């Protein structure tokens with residue numbers, strides 16, 4: 001049974017978050033050594049998002065960690081869709097604008113997202129995976145995930161932050177290839193909202209109905225979230241949502257093997273969509289706190305349990321499938337003991 005540490009936070013303020021960062025850092029104080037080079041993986045938040053990870057919290061964690069280890073930096077990789085987070089220079093600027101300029105910031109797959117290393121894994125979907133090249137300079141990862149819902153996988157936690165997050169652009173494309181959305185013509189009103197929101201212009205309106213160009217679609221799921229008539233569907237019985245979850249988990253497997261890893265899941269501002277959404281979102285539930293564990297499976301299971309699985313379910317999507325698959329790959333175990341930090 002794995003240990004998951006739990007720091008309750010009912011209300012947020014800069015002071016409370018700074019204190020919380022110091023407190024939660026105690027759970028990994030004996031885990032990292034003086035010779036470790038630690039990549040702190042996080043999502044800096046898309047422009048317009050207001051509920052991304054608090055830089056005050058991350059700064060407090062970074063300050064504790066960097067005193068202990070040889071090197072620590074905040075890292076992420078570029079995204080597939082067009083925007084500030086698709087190039088390293090604008091990605092870093094956005095991170096600084098969002099308050100993360102207190103530490104070195106590295107975008108591991110380079111300026112255009114094409115600098116990658118290949119890691120052999122020999123799993124069901126992938127023989128090898130494509131990961132941001134800069135990860136080779138780190139022997140350890142401290143993964144800080146903001147718990148949110150997600151358009152396709154239902155739930156976004158540590159598995160997704162590592163697996164999808166550290167894939168190069170080529171890697172992200174491979175993961176998304178599992179995925180094919182459909183427009184329900186009976187529900188589509190031809191309003192064009194999905195067309196204007198699609199980051200790669202994959203949607204056109206013909207005869208008052210939306211159509212997806214699958215050659216262009218990168219599977220970001222944004223059209224599902226923005227459609228006011230719930231006309232964008234993951235086909236019932238289709239394996240696409242499960243396939244995507246399996247692919248993300250296989251990436252996490254490859255990235256985590258042979259590296260020291262510790263996980264923090266932040267259950268604050270828990271929104272229906274992830275921090276790639278360029279708009280203000282309303283949290284689905286009250287703030288819960290922060291979890292810490294060495295076990296990526298246990299920490300995601302505990303996060304799902306504490307929020308409530310029902311908040312992440314959608315037709316055709318079981319949000320816990322990724323956790324089951326990760327256990328199957330021996331990434332960790334679902335059985336956990338919650339230990340409250342006072």
Ligand code: SF4
Pocket residue numbers: 183187188189190191192193194195209210226227228229230231232
């Ligand atoms: S947002 Fe929904 S209703 Fe509007 S065009 Fe797109 S699929 Fe159709």
Ligand code: SF4
Pocket residue numbers: 181197198199200201202203212216217218219220221222223224
């Ligand atoms: S999932 Fe939807 S919004 Fe995203 S790229 Fe494909 S068609 Fe566009």
